[in-house]
Amino acid sequence: MRIALVAGHLAPRPAGTDSYPGDPDAQVLALATALAGHGQQVTVYAHGDTAAAGRTAPGVTVEPVPGPPPGGVSEGELLAHIGDVAGHLAGRWHRSAPDVIHAHFWTSGMAALAAVRGLGVPVAATFHSLAATPGTRSRIESAVARSVAAVLADTSDERRDLGRLGLPRASVRVVPPGLDTARFTPAGPAAERGQRARLLTVWAPGEGQAAATAVRALAEVPGAELVIAGGPVQAAALDEDPEFRAITHLARQLRVADRLICAGELTRDGIPPLMRSADVLVQLTQNRPCAMVPAEAMACGTPVIASAAAGAHRDAVIPGHTGFLVPPGDHAVLSRRIRQLLGSRVLFEGYGIAAANRARSRYAWERIAEETIAGYEALARPRVAAAA
8 A cells, every 4th residue: 555644743853862762753653664564655744854764664755744833833823834734745645646644643634634635535543642621622633533534543541532522432443652672672681780679760851740659659668779761861960950859859858869760861772771670660650752661661571560540551551460550649559569579579570571472462563563554454445445
């Protein structure tokens, strides 16, 4: 098939950096590469990092689309920008129409639907996140969801939320983002560590409360250390960050400062060894950039204790098999689950093996590509039959 992925934006990487967890929008390129690996011809339409074509596999082309005005974008400017993108795509597709279009994010869905009028090409949409409150965006998301031929949701929570918008459950497939099972694997070097049991959490801006819960749990797990990955590149800059200052102050109050390690920013090459060195990943953040962290740690053979409030975490972690889900902010339950895992070597090793198997079987890009293609074929089939 000739597949058009409308990404809208691919954020450029800062020169010389490849920070983890990075920009989740880059997963569109990873999907394109996986689809091309199955023999599909893929074109990614995006503004921003148009040099991204050099980071993809054969069979993938990245074509630029008009970008939004520089600086802050008002609602009127955003809608005008979507119109510019739609006009650009319409001109391109009327010359050479793809077999299926997959729009990522609500803005791209709106542009793709406008561009494809009169062509009879099916459009699928993945929103990645939905508006938290009613307003213009939520109304547009509802209209896009009702207008496309199918929706591929990242999580089962997103499918539920789409149902609340009135979308029939049968028209929504859950196809999560994938992970690189060659990079995230139990085999490979592990970061240096001492004799203490190691807990790891990946921090994100605005998630200081999640880190604070992990520090409070650390106080109830004697002999363990907690590594907080993420934050400014320079370790000295951690002292200038208000959230990190609050976390370290709390650690001193609880007398666990000597067991708290703030690692700062890590690269994608640096995180797998750190995950392999950890006994348990404690991931309580709920923001989108960190959504795949539990699955990637599981792929490294590390059991996971994650927030039960995050849909991606609930989909990835099988409680009592690959780890546990805990209520957000409840450090007592968190510490009890940590002690349960660390207290039994057999349980700990069994969870690690099950976690790696779960991650490979569910989140390998090969499987995600197959599920995505199956969704496309279900859309394209009626069109092909009608043409015949």
